[in-house]
Amino acid sequence: MLRKLLVCALVWASAAPQALASDYNLQLALWRQVSFPLDNFLAISSHFGWRKPVGASLKRSKASEFHSGLDLAAPMGSYIRAWADGRIQKVGYDNRCGWHIVTTSAEWTSTYCHISAVAVQEGQLVQAGQVVAAVGSTGRSTGPHLHWTLRYQAKLVDPELVLQAMQLAWQGQSAPPVLPSQDVPEPVQADRSAELPEI
Numbered sequence: 001m002l003r004k005l006l007v008c009a010l011v012w013a014s015a016a017p018q019a020l021a022s023d024y025n026l027q028l029a030l031w032r033q034v035s036f037p038l039d040n041f042l043a044i045s046s047h048f049g050w051r052k053p054v055g056a057s058l059k060r061s062k063a064s065e066f067h068s069g070l071d072l073a074a075p076m077g078s079y080i081r082a083w084a085d086g087r088i089q090k091v092g093y094d095n096r097c098g099w100h101i102v103t104t105s106a107e108w109t110s111t112y113c114h115i116s117a118v119a120v121q122e123g124q125l126v127q128a129g130q131v132v133a134a135v136g137s138t139g140r141s142t143g144p145h146l147h148w149t150l151r152y153q154a155k156l157v158d159p160e161l162v163l164q165a166m167q168l169a170w171q172g173q174s175a176p177p178v179l180p181s182q183d184v185p186e187p188v189q190a191d192r193s194a195e196l197p198e199i
């Protein structure tokens with residue numbers, strides 16, 4: 001019995017790190033192929049995750065809201081570039097995201113919100129770095145910026161962690177593995193079209 005347990009433990013111990021290493025190597029390979037998604041980048045104007053509601057007065061404290069992506073400020077009309085090789089899954093409009101594009105790349109899904117112009121059509125294949133749209137302020141937005149949402153296997157990932165890992169990989173350094181966020185409220189995770197903040 002003890003020997004059986006020991007064998008099981010050994011098998012697990014040898015299999016688990018290999019699985020992680022394989023995912024990690026896949027990520028490292030991906031980081032070297034992808035592109036920064038924006039020209040004329042000025043600043044991060046809002047981080048991914050929990051934040052105070054936009055426009056909330058200091059007197060009236062409202063509950064925090066979850067920001068599903070990363071806001072990258074850039075001048076109106078700046079080019080937005082496909083983050084990775086993939087396919088244009090959707091070009092659409094909704095009240096919060098404004099005009100937007102959704103691209104898929106293997107198990108990754110990328111959404112680019114608030115755009116002012118579109119350079120691609122649904123179903124089109126794109127390469128990393130290809131111009132797909134232009135920065136705007138359509139939908140729920142207070143100024144020109146790219147709101148970039150990133151999902152891996154349908155789970156939200158913090159795009160800022162991906163940008164940091166890309167930078168390290170481009171410098172030939174090792175980067176920590178990027179995992180989906182554990183702190184996402186269920187409605188945000190489950191329903192992409194719900195009335196949720198997308199500024």
Ligand SMILES: [Zn+2]
Nearest residue numbers: 071147198199
């Ligand atoms: Zn945003």
